[in-house]
Amino acid sequence: MSTPQDVPAGKHAARDTEAHDTVSQGTQPGTGTEPGTGTEPGTGIEPGTGTGIEPGTQPGAGTRQSGVPLVRLTKAGKRYGAVIALSDITMEVGAGEVTCVLGDNGAGKSTLIKIIAGLHQPSSGTYEVEGTEVSFDSPRAALEMGIATVYQDLAVVPLMPVWRNFFLGNEVRRGPAMNIPFMKKTCKEELLAMGIDLRDVDQPIGTLSGGERQCVAISRAVHFGAKVLILDEPTAALGVKQSGVVLKYIIQARERGLGVIFITHNPHHAYPVGDRFLLLNRGKSLGYYEKSQITRDELTGLMAGGAELEQLSHELEGVGGAAADIAHELEADVGESISHQPGPGSA
Numbered sequence: 001m002s003t004p005q006d007v008p009a010g011k012h013a014a015r016d017t018e019a020h021d022t023v024s025q026g027t028q029p030g031t032g033t034e035p036g037t038g039t040e041p042g043t044g045i046e047p048g049t050g051t052g053i054e055p056g057t058q059p060g061a062g063t064r065q066s067g068v069p070l071v072r073l074t075k076a077g078k079r080y081g082a083v084i085a086l087s088d089i090t091m092e093v094g095a096g097e098v099t100c101v102l103g104d105n106g107a108g109k110s111t112l113i114k115i116i117a118g119l120h121q122p123s124s125g126t127y128e129v130e131g132t133e134v135s136f137d138s139p140r141a142a143l144e145m146g147i148a149t150v151y152q153d154l155a156v157v158p159l160m161p162v163w164r165n166f167f168l169g170n171e172v173r174r175g176p177a178m179n180i181p182f183m184k185k186t187c188k189e190e191l192l193a194m195g196i197d198l199r200d201v202d203q204p205i206g207t208l209s210g211g212e213r214q215c216v217a218i219s220r221a222v223h224f225g226a227k228v229l230i231l232d233e234p235t236a237a238l239g240v241k242q243s244g245v246v247l248k249y250i251i252q253a254r255e256r257g258l259g260v261i262f263i264t265h266n267p268h269h270a271y272p273v274g275d276r277f278l279l280l281n282r283g284k285s286l287g288y289y290e291k292s293q294i295t296r297d298e299l300t301g302l303m304a305g306g307a308e309l310e311q312l313s314h315e316l317e318g319v320g321g322a323a324a325d326i327a328h329e330l331e332a333d334v335g336e337s338i339s340h341q342p343g344p345g346s347a
Contacts, residue, residue, distance in 0.1 A: 068131040069094045070228050070259040071116060071147070076125035078111050084283055085111040088125070091278045091288060093228060093259040098250060100262045100270035102303055103280035109263050112280070113232055116261065117149040118142030146227030150217045152236060158206030162198060163187040165205045166220050190219045194252055210238045211245030218249055228259045235269050247273050267303050271296040279303065 069092040078086040086108045093099040103109050114120045115127065118136030126133055129145050136142045139149070156165045163180075166187040172179045187201050196215045198208075205213060214234050221229055231250065235243040250273050253260055264270050270277065277294060279286040279302050286302055287294075 069128075070130055071261070072126075072128040072131075073116070073122075074126045074128070076115060076122040076127060078115060078120060079123045086115075086122075086283045089278070089280075089285055090125075091276070093261055093276070095227070095259050096254055096257050097275040098254050098260040098262055098273050099276045099278065100264060100274035101278045101280065102264060102267060102270055102299070104265055104303070106282065107265075107280040108283040109265075109280060110232075111283070113149065113230055113261075113263060116142070116228075116230060117147060143224075146225055147230070148221035148224070148226035148228070149230040149232065150214070150221060150234065151232045152234075154213055154217045156205050156213060156217065159204050161202045162191075162205045162208070162216060163201040166190070166201075166216060166223075170224060186223070190223045191215065193256075194219045194222070194249055209242055209245075211242035211249075214238075214246045215249050218253060222253065222256065222258065226258060228261065229253055230261045230263070232263050233265070234262075235264065235266065243269060265303075267296060267299040271299055 072092040074090050076086060076089045077084070089108075089112065091099060091101070101109055101112060111120070115122050118139045118141050121135055121137075127136075128134065129147070134145065136145075155168070157168065160168070163184045167183050172183050172186075174182075184201050188198065191198055191201075194215055196212060196219075198212075205216060208216070218229065218231070234246045234250075238246065247269060250260055250262060254273070262270060262274065271291075275291055277287075277289045277291070277299060279288075279299075289299075
């Protein structure tokens with residue numbers, strides 16, 4: 001009796017052979033941190049007072065199915081010596097829903113990603129995966145639990161073909177050689193499942209648009225068993241059209257039953273696809289809402305930071321001239337954003 005020689009990777013392995021090796025998704029953690037200062041954010045909103053939901057009390061689509069969210073952080077914090085990067089962050093994501101994490105530069109988004117992805121351990125609070133408290137010692141440990149991260153650099157090699165990037169670090173082998181036909185076929189099928197039909201998966205991935213490269217990275221994570229998909233500002237460097245393409249792929253990932261954590265600083269990208277919204281400022285939570293509890297204008301107002309805009313308008317008025325005209329426009333924006341901000345415990 002002959003022994004199968006192929007060593008495929010991913011969830012479709014059974015269709016090709018019976019034996020397979022344990023593999024990981026192959027994305028690489030980022031390197032930058034966004035430590036905050038631990039001070040109260042100057043937005044005119046008391047952090048935590050606008051929290052709209054208590055995690056676990058109003059489950060979304062995913063938690064209705066299983067009763068337990070895929071990922072839950074409870075009062076998680078992270079310190080780097082005397083620097084407080086995160087403080088008392090509570091959030092969750094269930095299967096088939098998108099949790100958006102919004103914040104400006106330095107809000108603590110990268111630190112939060114690294115905790116969930118297993119690169120760092122929280123200094124305080126708890127981190128649960130499917131109801132079990134965990135303490136990951138590496139990103140690979142998180143990958144083995146189904147938590148995959150797609151960073152801004154996408155971990156792709158521009159001059160390599162699409163199929164080669166798809167299986168980068170997880171190559172399927174037949175004996176000593178790679179099983180290239182199987183990898184090409186699987187890559188094309190997975191991309192089709194995400195709604196992208198490439199004429200040739202042999203083309204270099206660098207010839208694809210930014211949105212299409214994001215799709216390859218997302219499809220790769222899904223294929224290698226991701227249950228929770230963390231997207232690190234996938235629309236940050238894209239134009240309007242390509243941003244829309246990425247948002248479509250996020251919706252498709254949600255419809256396939258994944259829990260998606262969408263990191264962004266753009267509320268106009270987050271609101272159409274999000275089910276829950278966590279707002280960060282200088283390492284603290286400004287609020288945690290379900291979509292039914294907050295409008296897009298309110299979300300934008302919280303992101304804008306009324307106090308900062310008001311201070312800037314006063315500074316511009318002092319300059320005079322054209323700057324004073326800009327200051328008057330800012331004052332109007334401040335009044336509008338404050339009128340749109342949800343009150344404490346809004347429903």
